[in-house]
Amino acid sequence: MDDTPHPAHELSTNGVGPWPGDWPDDPRYDPELLRHGDTRNVIDRYRYWSMEAIVADLDQHRHPFHVAIENWQHDMNIGSIVRSANAFTADTVHIIGRRRWNKRGAMVTDRYQHVTHHDDVTGFVGWAREAGLPVIAIDNVPGSVPIETFALPRECVLLFGQEGPGLSAAALDAADAVVEITQFGSTRSINASAAAAIAMHAWVTQHVPFPPR
The missing domain is CATH 3.40.1280.10 (SPOUT methyltransferase, trefoil knot domain)
Known part of the structure; x- marks a missing residue:
């Protein structure tokens, strides 16, 4: 298994490690983040989500x-x-x-x-x-x-x-x-x-x- 950190990671003191147990069956989740952990400075709702999925979700409720x-x-x-x-x-x-x-x-x-x-x-x-x-x-x-x-x-x-x-x-x-x-x-x-x-x-x-x- 490749343990190289995901290149999209940002340093954060509130990161989480690899996903424990079976992976969720949801296309919003990023397999690399599930495998290596998520150290990005994002809210808990977006943990392990791909950047594209986060942007798409934000687009649903951006202010005008x-x-x-x-x-x-x-x-x-x-x-x-x-x-x-x-x-x-x-x-x-x-x-x-x-x-x-x-x-x-x-x-x-x-x-x-x-x-x-x-x-x-x-x-x-x-x-x-x-x-x-x-x-x-x-x-x-x-x-x-x-x-x-x-x-x-x-x-x-x-x-x-x-x-x-x-x-x-x-x-x-x-x-x-x-x-x-x-x-x-x-x-x-x-x-x-x-x-x-x-x-x-x-x-x-x-x-x-x-x-x-």
């Missing part, structure tokens, strides 16, 4: 919001934003500008999250208009509205800029609304990936029903 990120400076935060988009099951992540981005922060979640590319803001906005999706820019610029008081559309694109300079003038001009995350300290801005996670969670609190405790 998208995430877009301008990528002019090879921002290190993009990977972390992709990871958060996966956690909140965003429909798709759109990279605007440079096609290449640092995937380390994604922690392999880009394998399960749909990611697409647009050459520039004009191309991205054209896609959003054709898809009928309003673009909601997240930036603390004059005239922005507190996200805590803003009714986020159920179907929309949350647009984020680069760490430091924020969104480009073209992106702000093209946005249907500009909202900011209210801050109470001395720093002018918060980390871009943290802001993205907050904005996605704000969408969740407005549109995902939770049963009462």
Whole structure:
């Protein structure tokens, strides 16, 4: 028997070993994972499932919001934003500008999250208009509205800029609304990936029903 670890494995402290006993008769399970164990950072529901099966299952209940990120400076935060988009099951992540981005922060979640590319803001906005999706820019610029008081559309694109300079003038001009995350300290801005996670969670609190405790 070949004991070589499965090449799709990711390091995790919550992995499981080879499947004990008879293997399940279910096409979603990956024979290599059943044989060698599953060290990926996935929830228990997806243990031993193939990557394709996980993506197919996620596609059945992705949320109808998208995430877009301008990528002019090879921002290190993009990977972390992709990871958060996966956690909140965003429909798709759109990279605007440079096609290449640092995937380390994604922690392999880009394998399960749909990611697409647009050459520039004009191309991205054209896609959003054709898809009928309003673009909601997240930036603390004059005239922005507190996200805590803003009714986020159920179907929309949350647009984020680069760490430091924020969104480009073209992106702000093209946005249907500009909202900011209210801050109470001395720093002018918060980390871009943290802001993205907050904005996605704000969408969740407005549109995902939770049963009462």
